[in-house]
Amino acid sequence: VQQQHLAELQQTLAELHPADIAYILEALPLDDRLTVWQLVRVENDGEILLEVSDAVRETLIADMDEHEMIAAAKDLDADELADLAPELPRDVVQGLMESLDDQQREQVRSALSYKDDQVGAIMDFEMVTIREDVTLEVVLRYLRRLKELPDQTDKLFVVDVAGLLKGVLPIKRLLVNDPDCMVHEVMATDPVTFSPDEDGSYAAQAFERYDLVSAPVVEKSGRLLGRLTVDEMVDLIREESESEALNRAGLREEEDIFASVWKSLQNRWAWLAINLITAFVASRVIGLFEHSIEKLVALAALMPIVAGIGGNSGNQTITMIVRAMALDQLSTGNSSRLLRKELGVAFINGVIWGGVIGLVAWLLYDSWSLGLVMTAAMTLNLLLAALMGVLIPMTMVRLGRDPALGSSVLITAMTDSGGFFIFLGLATIFLL
Amino acid sequence: VQQQHLAELQQTLAELHPADIAYILEALPLDDRLTVWQLVRVENDGEILLEVSDAVRETLIADMDEHEMIAAAKDLDADELADLAPELPRDVVQGLMESLDDQQREQVRSALSYKDDQVGAIMDFEMVTIREDVTLEVVLRYLRRLKELPDQTDKLFVVDVAGLLKGVLPIKRLLVNDPDCMVHEVMATDPVTFSPDEDGSYAAQAFERYDLVSAPVVEKSGRLLGRLTVDEMVDLIREESESEALNRAGLREEEDIFASVWKSLQNRWAWLAINLITAFVASRVIGLFEHSIEKLVALAALMPIVAGIGGNSGNQTITMIVRAMALDQLSTGNSSRLLRKELGVAFINGVIWGGVIGLVAWLLYDSWSLGLVMTAAMTLNLLLAALMGVLIPMTMVRLGRDPALGSSVLITAMTDSGGFFIFLGLATIFLL
Known part of the structure; x- marks a missing residue:
């Protein structure tokens, strides 16, 4: 019966568009995925490998022997072959290259000589x-x-x-x-x-x-x-x-949703480690003020509010700026105008929301001076967030880096440590 | 001289593609933008209005009188007119509709009867x-x-x-x-x-x-x-x-980069207010344990680490799940398998990174039991983050809502309050 079901499945697969088969393969857990993969007609293998995500492609290629790989790749166009080549074993690529005519081999070489995201690697050669x-x-x-x-x-x-x-x-x-x-x-x-x-x-x-x-x-x-x-x-x-x-979100790359726990860990560790370091720095900033907290324990309860709102507001600013940069709407000519606008928004937000939370702190802890420190700290941290939200992506671009990469981690690190420092510092000066 | 420059500018604009003019308008501060807008030839106005972002379109339309609007819109196709209609004054739309023939009027009505993101509102009628x-x-x-x-x-x-x-x-x-x-x-x-x-x-x-x-x-x-x-x-x-x-990032909509401070505030307030509430809740959780913090002030310095790493890890999980949902790769059949994987990843991360930070806490504060509580709290908070990272988007979908909307705020709220509660709770039980 099992055998019969498989025959039916094979029939159905033969009628599907390669892109649909790719989609089905991506949604299946590893063992089912490989069962289906074995049933797909060899002449579709190449197309399907091109359609699936990198993570899934890896699992499929790992399941193929050399003959299958050559059979899958031999009908592909030069530019498609170049897309697949980096993930195939060297012998297989060698064999495939030898089977090509001079012009095609030249095309594959040309495509491989560019970086993945350059036009030369993306173009095809099917022109009339x-x-x-x-x-x-x-x-x-x-x-x-x-x-x-x-x-x-x-x-x-x-x-x-x-x-x-x-x-x-x-x-x-x-x-x-x-x-x-x-x-x-x-x-x-x-x-x-x-x-x-x-x-x-x-x-x-x-x-x-x-x-x-x-x-x-x-x-x-x-x-x-x-x-x-x-x-x-x-x-x-x-x-x-x-x-x-x-x-x-701190994920290095696309992750096959059914990847093993081990693969997932590798994908997620880099940024968790960075986050651990920034959290540790923030923790040491608090450590500087342990005496103040001992004297006035309300500070411990209030400080995450200052840090949290700063992070949220800083992420809003940096998202706007990174987007404007991606669309090439930012020049040095208009950056100071932009900084003034962001600082204005931050100042008003700080006074209003900082005022609200300052009032709550006053009522809760029955201390108007604590409320005032809260309001001042919120305003200053929002100003810091706006300043950094503009400066971080601009510095990234000046250093020749992608302004989006890590922007959220960096701004949050600054507003956390900065927020704790500003709030606990003001409290130490004015309340103790 | 000024006059002569404007004439040259007008000449240059006349040779540009409407999409390029739209791009230039978006990158200009409001006053310069309106100067350029006045120089653009009227027959291009409609095309340009369709190309610019919603926020910029609003500023351009606000600068036009009724005649200009009608002149700009009268050469547009039915589907383009329908795109523009909601942002034009009612009189103008009325006038434009009357100038159309029956078939076109029917097409505009049809396009307007669908929601912005439905096929009926996006399709055009230029078929052969x-x-x-x-x-x-x-x-x-x-x-x-x-x-x-x-x-x-x-x-x-x-x-x-x-x-x-x-x-x-x-x-x-x-x-x-x-x-x-x-x-x-x-x-x-x-x-x-x-x-x-x-x-x-x-x-x-x-x-x-x-x-x-x-x-x-x-x-x-x-x-x-x-x-x-x-x-x-x-x-x-x-x-x-x-x-x-x-x-x-908590921005309601696309924001013109040169929007006024007031417009920016409106765009950003909704989520800042939500964030203020979640931060306040987290603060009250800490408030519950003020006596513990008074006795052991190290807790105040260490607690943001537990909350921060939980938030980072939860955001990683929720990003994966939301993405898989957008690609329709998640069914109820495989969701429990997925949950087990995420919990597995969280557990290992908790033991390893929690172990590292526990060791650091031990060395720093010379208390192995504090280190142990730190490790246990990190592990539990990462498990909470994984559980919520899977459950939140699934619940959103079951309630018929977009799983991405607010996912980051929700998960961070849970890992903040949860992290403080777990860490301070364990510390109160085992250390005091």
């Missing part, structure tokens, strides 16, 4: 190129002979004999213009182009802004190298937003 | 429809007569006399097949379609998974209503990831 001195009728006949066009083909690339890009012929124009027109009469001569060493996220922003479906990638000399397509850009935008969310 | 019983040659001649095709047209929609969708004809197939073929011979009969009341983010996932450029939207009856295009899906994915990041 035409000459500018032919009629649209000739182009239409040429396309008919191709039998099939690459996916996402919304424009043809017009090149000269040397391979230099002269323009692009949008399919739209090919369809609505008189077939007797010449290509150079109807082509667009100033298309949006990208260079292979540009940043992929920059390209994604351009795709978004100009509603592109595909765009040519050219060398500095103007020679056509490959093309970018919107499906890759969509994946890139999604991946970026996910890795941002994961980084913010 | 053909019949199935004609040859490709006829289709090609028909397209040539249209003079222009809508952007993002990668397929034509095949409908019958009643407007029912029979299939789609990808442009690729139109180009490579023999012109004497009939449409029904080469069309795809099982395209991915969407219904107008579906969730936009569901559609975006389908576009991503199947690498779509455009797709038909059909009623239950099968009648063709409109189409979705990848450029709208890209915007949707970007907006979702942004609003997620903003929500996480």
